[in-house]
Amino acid sequence: MLKRILIITGIVIVGILIFFNWFKKDTKKHSPAATANYKEGALDITVNYCRPYAKGRVIFGEEEAEALQPYGKYWRLGANEATTFENNQAILFNEKELAPGKYAIYAYPGHDKWTVCVNKEWDRWGAQEADMEQDVFRTEVKAFNDANFLEQFEISFEPKDSSGTFNMVFHWDKTEVRVPLKNK
Incomplete structure (x- = not known):
């Protein structure tokens, strides 16, 4: 009897694991x-994230306008799992010191400024x-709403300027939205 219970429990656990792995893979085809x-x-910085598509939807805006990402509400900066930010050296992240490590980054978008965490x-x-x-920490950065339309969410890095900021x-x-970074 105990053997039968253990076998059934094992099958259920394996089934659950298979389902969750399939679910994660299936959602990634919509937000790669x-x-x-x-x-x-x-210095080496790596950001891992998933890229959702606009698909004709209102992306950022007021909740009443049925925006996908309403102003002032939590957003994981992508889709699926948390967006990760990994740096191998201390940096300044919008003038705030960030020790080497692996972190999640997320935001509270607003019309003119975002809070990035x-x-x-x-x-x-x-x-x-x-x-x-x-x-x-949390930090505020300006938002610009007049950029060229981009269908799929993207995170990128711009080259260093003469002040050493990228x-x-x-x-x-x-x-x-641009988050200024600098070597410490």
């Missing part, structure tokens, strides 16, 4: 995984809001 890298000298809890999946107690750029629909 991507990586943005920045390398200069010994860096969180210690990077191994999350799904749209649930991050544990704010795990935030390393930007991590979030671009989707007609919205573009």
